Amino acid sequence: MEHNESPEGDKALKIIPLGGLGEIGLNMMVIEYGGDAIIIDAGLMFPEDYMLGIDIVIPSMDYIKQNASRILAVILTHAHEDHIGALPYLLKEVDIPVYGTSFTLGVVRRKLEEQAGLGSSSLNVFHAGELLRIGPFEVDPIRVSHSTVDGVGLAVRTPRGVIVHTGDFKINLSGKESTMTDVNSFARYGEKGVLALLSDSTNVEKHGYTISDSEVADSLRRIAFDAEGRIVVALFASNVARIQQIVDIAEMKGCKVVFCGRSVELTVKIARELGYLQIPAGMELDIRRSNDFPANRLILITTGSQGEPMSALARMAAGNHKHIKIRKDDTIVFSSKIIPGNEKAIAGIINTIYRLGANVVYEKTAPVHVSGHAHQEELKTMMHLTRPRYFIPIHGEYRHLVHHSRLAQSAGIPEENVVLAENGDIITFDDDGARLDGKVPTGRVLVDGKGVGDVGRSVLKERQMLAEDGLVVVTIVFDEETGVIVYGPEIVSRGFVFWTATGHLLDDAQCVILEVVEEIGMDAPNRTDLIRSKIQKALRQYFNFTIKRRPIIVPVIMEL
Amino acid sequence: MEHNESPEGDKALKIIPLGGLGEIGLNMMVIEYGGDAIIIDAGLMFPEDYMLGIDIVIPSMDYIKQNASRILAVILTHAHEDHIGALPYLLKEVDIPVYGTSFTLGVVRRKLEEQAGLGSSSLNVFHAGELLRIGPFEVDPIRVSHSTVDGVGLAVRTPRGVIVHTGDFKINLSGKESTMTDVNSFARYGEKGVLALLSDSTNVEKHGYTISDSEVADSLRRIAFDAEGRIVVALFASNVARIQQIVDIAEMKGCKVVFCGRSVELTVKIARELGYLQIPAGMELDIRRSNDFPANRLILITTGSQGEPMSALARMAAGNHKHIKIRKDDTIVFSSKIIPGNEKAIAGIINTIYRLGANVVYEKTAPVHVSGHAHQEELKTMMHLTRPRYFIPIHGEYRHLVHHSRLAQSAGIPEENVVLAENGDIITFDDDGARLDGKVPTGRVLVDGKGVGDVGRSVLKERQMLAEDGLVVVTIVFDEETGVIVYGPEIVSRGFVFWTATGHLLDDAQCVILEVVEEIGMDAPNRTDLIRSKIQKALRQYFNFTIKRRPIIVPVIMEL
Structure with a gap:
């Protein structure tokens, strides 16, 4: 056709x-x-x-x-x-x-x-x-x-x-x-x-079927009307319809609304300018004035629904938000999906809030999201x-x-x-x-960062190895003419072992290195290359044997 | 009382x-x-x-x-x-x-x-x-x-x-x-x-209430009897009762059972010896003989239910298991919980198996776990x-x-x-x-590894930084008497940028280092310490500005 x-x-x-x-x-x-x-x-x-x-x-x-x-x-x-x-x-x-x-x-x-x-x-x-x-x-x-x-x-x-x-x-x-x-x-x-x-x-x-948006609104309204203190709702900034629902509830209950977190503030600005969000005149309250206001007349709408450590909600829970600290009579609502991979971060914030004595409502305990x-x-x-x-x-x-x-x-x-x-x-x-x-x-x-496509498989592999066991840098300087060590072996480590635990381990590693150097004749061909690769191998074996770790080993070997 | x-x-x-x-x-x-x-x-x-x-x-x-x-x-x-x-x-x-x-x-x-x-x-x-x-x-x-x-x-x-x-x-x-x-x-x-x-x-x-174990058994039985090819059940090795259920189903259907993966094999051994698992004589089949057997008479019980990359199931799906490769007519059952944090790994294996044309059954699609x-x-x-x-x-x-x-x-x-x-x-x-x-x-x-308590907050912090942006080692040797550079600056990086992208970036970084050195007078007090800290600071700024990354910078500065 x-x-x-x-x-x-x-x-x-x-x-x-x-x-x-x-x-x-x-x-x-x-x-x-x-x-x-x-x-x-x-x-x-x-x-x-x-x-x-x-x-x-x-x-x-x-x-x-x-x-x-x-x-x-x-x-x-x-x-x-x-x-x-x-x-x-x-x-x-x-x-x-x-x-x-x-x-x-x-x-x-x-x-x-x-x-x-x-x-x-x-x-x-x-x-x-x-x-x-x-x-x-x-x-x-x-x-x-x-x-x-x-x-x-x-x-x-x-x-x-x-x-x-x-x-x-x-x-x-x-x-x-x-x-x-x-x-x-x-x-x-x-x-x-x-x-x-x-x-x-x-x-x-x-x-x-997905549950309807009005079911979520009903649930949020019940929570808001039952709460005796402040309501703090964490959500995705882009969910403008949810923000509108909460604003509507705030109007019913006679509450002021406070917007917290950059992405919420920005989205609200765009959505209001373009007519997607209607906020009654005088309802929005500057966050700096929120503590002057009765708790049961306040609804905060905030970022941080995924447990992001630097988000407004995370800072409120940790007690280092400039204006808001979670209090005993607060009710915190996670009106958002728990994205796979974020469960532990979100659970961490929920646990912290419970420890502060406040109440928490989330997907698992009430229909506050769809x-x-x-x-x-x-x-x-x-x-x-x-x-x-x-x-x-x-x-x-x-x-x-x-x-x-x-x-x-x-x-x-x-x-x-x-x-x-x-x-x-x-x-x-x-x-x-x-x-x-x-x-x-x-x-x-x-x-x-600013790099597009300059990190690939090999760099990620190195980062993975660094993340697992850190790295060890070995520096040795040889006298070009006599072949004798004039500096080092110096060993520096990062992300490897706690410094108080390094002493004896790294002392012994130095002995391992010196043995390797000794075994290689003064006039071995490509002597520095040989020393470099032998040190890598020997230290890899040594650390694997002694503490079962595999740091990246970077030998800096010079002849001067 | x-x-x-x-x-x-x-x-x-x-x-x-x-x-x-x-x-x-x-x-x-x-x-x-x-x-x-x-x-x-x-x-x-x-x-x-x-x-x-x-x-x-x-x-x-x-x-x-x-x-x-x-x-x-x-x-x-x-x-x-x-x-x-x-x-x-x-x-x-x-x-x-x-x-x-x-x-x-x-x-x-x-x-x-x-x-x-x-x-x-x-x-x-x-x-x-x-x-x-x-x-x-x-x-x-x-x-x-x-x-x-x-x-x-x-x-x-x-x-x-x-x-x-x-x-x-x-x-x-x-x-x-x-x-x-x-x-x-x-x-x-x-x-x-x-x-x-x-x-x-x-x-x-x-x-x-949790659903009953017999409901799971019913569901597994239906799947086993409907399947026309092999059944591969992934589970936690410790779930001996589940293994018994599958063995019972194998008996009903007249199947041989193959155990795959170290922890399953070990648990089966312990459980049989102690009388917790009854396997009819002749039912267990050595994995090496499994390919000689008709597909619809085979049930494999395997590790890998959490998507572990080296598990038997992951290797079967990747096509590098020594004896078993997933085939078009196989039915793979994940008879286990999806533990939070493992979703992506499990989803990855499921996707791979679907791409091979086989069928997959898991918690979300049938009651195969409780x-x-x-x-x-x-x-x-x-x-x-x-x-x-x-x-x-x-x-x-x-x-x-x-x-x-x-x-x-x-x-x-x-x-x-x-x-x-x-x-x-x-x-x-x-x-x-x-x-x-x-x-x-x-x-x-x-x-x-073998270290108990020798990795703490500071080491984890370093590993986190290394994982994020890698590291850059800078080596410079100065002549002790004249203060002139006799070696370097040499720059080595790991986990930072892909090597083809490093050229111009690291050339410019060398210039940054040379400028720092030039600015510091020959007779500055604690000259090497000063150079060390100034190089760290300058490179940090330079990399942040040019590509917005923050590698760990390890300066190795020597006077010889």
């Missing part, structure tokens, strides 16, 4: 995921037709445990660079880092217009300003329901519910048919209409015919609304993509029309239907 | 937790009366994320050492590392008899033999229901259900009354009687009067069975102890009779009742 509508029926439509298919994060995808291309999202990933010292990870831009001249635009689905975090790096490679909703671009604008020289990038606000023409594509942004405001899915009309990309979504049908997924628009595309549905797989392992990603029944709803010919699971680790493929089949999409693709696969749609047809280069680029 | 029965009514009973109250792991507790003391459990903890390079953590033995002469015995509740892992270190400090059930001591015996010189420790097997007299104490081990076999709780009869210590438990009343908690014995103590209940808090945040720790309703059952005068939550982080205290109050134990104690608290029972009365020294000792 689609290719009959196409004026260029012989041309293929290509969907090329560059990140996010096989991992959580790094979401970036190219859609190509007849020599033109658009990009959907440019996200980052936070480093894996083994990526020591790495700040963020971005997708490789190799394919983008190779095809820079053909790329017409980048379209952003929402303001989360795993969808916009690589944008500054993308825009360094290609100077293209950026499209997004008003809140998304509000966040992006600040991000680009912080990175020198990118303030002038062309940011174009679109609104859900407004059709956007870019080359051979017509892009129709459709409102979706997610854990940040103003998110959209995209219906991309191409000469080969309509591609529906859900972005990150869940089907919330409670609360304000602006926070609901626009199921009607998705259904309308389903009526007209959808070539392929690309759908968010993050929560495919979760049964049933995920922004659709559960199984919602995912099936999206399939039934859009009735796609082809189904392509996106946004997930490989296991999520597998489970989402199975779910699609259980929902009636034929196995041969489910495309299980990974990063770099070229998903081609032509007269013969859809298939995987070749690969483009993809990869992960590590960003450490 | 209790003190009337006591021949030494004026003497106080003391319970002193040395570990496990305020953390998961490190379980160790002292019970004292009239100058005599016994220890319950001696457990380790696996290192926290920030404890780089640390192998295990054990409780400080300071209090034990100070009171060595008064300690009569150590009694073990079950064979898990968080209850027996510190025993070799305890026995190095005090030469006391060890009591435990037959399986627990089977595991302990091997553990002690592996540590030189401890093979002769006196191990004494007791059986549930057999009263043990130790000084003023009578210890009555009561069978409890847990995720390893032969676990017990302890009723400790003292002149002041009966202390009930649950060990780690859940109330399983399905399957074989030997795997059930002996609720009758607990109830019998409840009838006679219990002074204090010390109860496992690990799962106090979980509502309802926790060994009681949920809320079971915890309340224990309170009602034992009807204690005092309640003391044990085994948990502080938040677990708080929640367990609240649960006890909701179950009718008066607030003033709930004792929320932490490590080191002396919980004293005398004529006036129970109270916290002082503190003893406690702490965590880090074990790294």
Whole structure:
């Protein structure tokens, strides 16, 4: 059906995921037709445990660079880092217009300003329901519910048919209409015919439906009204709808609201300016005045929901926040997901708060949070609304993509029309239907400080070894002519053993070194190289034998 | 009531937790009366994320050492590392008899033999229901259900009354009687009067009851009978009852069983020898013969349920196991908890297996595992069975102890009779009742290789810095008389930047160093010290400015 509508029926439509298919994060995808291309999202990933010292990870831009001249635009689905975090790096490679909703671009604008020289990038606000023409594509942004405001899915009309990309979504049908997924628009595309549905797989392992946002609001309201002291709510700054819920509760209870932590303050500023957050006049209280106010008339909204050690909440709990200290009658609410990997840090803060005698409410003890990603029944709803010919699971680790493929089949999409693709696969749609047809280069680029891609496997391996057992530097200077030691062996260690324990250990290590030197004749060829490698080997054996550790050994051997 | 029965009514009973109250792991507790003391459990903890390079953590033995002469015995509740892992270190400090059930001591015996010189420790097997007299104490081990076999709780009869210590438990009343908690014995103590209940808090945040072990067995059986290829079950080696369930299923299906991985093989050996595991003759198959056998007649039981990179399962998935490679028609079952902190490693293996085309079943997709720790309703059952005068939550982080205290109050134990104690608290029972009365020294000792306690805060801090940004060693030799540089500056880095990226960066760093040296006069006092500290400062600034990294800088400055 689609290719009959196409004026260029012989041309293929290509969907090329560059990140996010096989991992959580790094979401970036190219859609190509007849020599033109658009990009959907440019996200980052936070480093894996083994990526020591790495700040963020971005997708490789190799394919983008190779095809820079053909790329017409980048379209952003929402303001989360795993969808916009690589944008500054993308825009360094290609100077293209950026499209997004008003809140998304509000966040992006600040991000680009912080990175020198990118303030002038062309940011174009679109609104859900407004059709956007870019080359051979017509892009129709459709409102979706997610854990940040103003998110959209995209219906991309191409000469080969309509591609529906859900972005990150869940089907919330409670609360304000602006926070609901626009199921009607998705259904309308389903009526007209959808070539392929690309759908968010993050929560495919979760049964049933996400609980509704109003259930969370009810729970937060109960907690707020029951509490006799201050309420401190920790959340993700980007969750503007949650902030609004809390502001609404504050209004009901007659409370002042205090915003704590840089990212909360910034997001509130952007969201208020753009009309996404309504705070009654006089309700916001400067943090410096918060201690003058009755405790049961105060709600604090703060960063630190993931136990980040330098966050406002962590400092309040540790007693070194400038203005706020946790007190016995406080109620602290973690209104956020516990992200895997952060459990111990979060548990640490919860334990600290309990020790201070305050009360804590979190996901495990009350429904104070709901995920922004659709559960199984919602995912099936999206399939039934859009009735796609082809189904392509996106946004997930490989296991999520597998489970989402199975779910699609259980929902009636034929196995041969489910495309299980990974990063770099070229998903081609032509007269013969859809298939995987070749690969483009993809990869992960590590960003450490200002360095992009200058830390790789070998450096990480060294950091791992240093982290495990530290290092030992051995310095010896030989007289160039006589071959006699004129300085050293001097041994310096870092991260190896506690200094009071080093004495005898390092004294003996010196003897080991001297024995090695003695064994090597004065006129051995390449004497310093030989000494260097023999010292390394001997010390490795010695430390392994005596204390079962393997520090990195750096011999500095000189002939002067 | 209790003190009337006591021949030494004026003497106080003391319970002193040395570990496990305020953390998961490190379980160790002292019970004292009239100058005599016994220890319950001696457990380790696996290192926290920030404890780089640390192998295990054990409780400080300071209090034990100070009171060595008064300690009569150590009694073990079950064979898990968080209850027996510190025993070799305890026995190095005090030469006391060890009591435990037959399986627990089977595991302990091997553990002690592996540590030189401890093979002769006196191990004494007791059986549930057999009263043990130790000084003023009578210890009555009561069978409890847990995720390893032969676990017990302890009723400790003292002149002041009966202390009930649950060990780690859940109330399983399905399957074989030997795997059930002996609720009758607990109830019998409840009838006679219990002074204090010390109860496992690990799962106090979980509502309802644990699912029954037979539900897990049903689920495993369904999976085994549905599978057309091999079944590979990954589990904790110590979960002997689970291994028995799988062996039983293998018998029903007519399968051979293969044991893979050192800890599984060892546990199976101990459990079979002691009669805890019944394997029909001819069922066990040597791993080397497994590929000669039809796939649908094979069940493999393996280590690696936590994604450990060197485990048998990880090697099978990576394709470098000597005998087994995962194939398309295999079904891999993770019949184990996903321990927080291990999610990413486990997810990595699951993704890899899916990529190989095999099927995977895990906690999130089917009921193939159940926790060994009681949920809320079971915890309340224990309170009602034992009807204690005092309640003391044990085994948990502080938040677990708080929640367990609240649960006890909701179950009718008066607030003033709930004792929320932490490590080191002396919980004293005398004529006036129970109270916290002082503190003893406690702490965590880090074990790294053969070193016990020689890695502390400062070494970990250095390892953290090395892990983040690596290090740079700068070597310069000056002529002692002229003050002129005769060697260097030579710069060596590890874990800092990728070598191809270092060229220009380190060339410029050399210039920075030379400038520093030039600025310092030839006859500056303490010239080498001054140069050392100025180089550190200058390089720190330079690297921070150019690439925003903070490597450790080690200047080796010599005058020769």
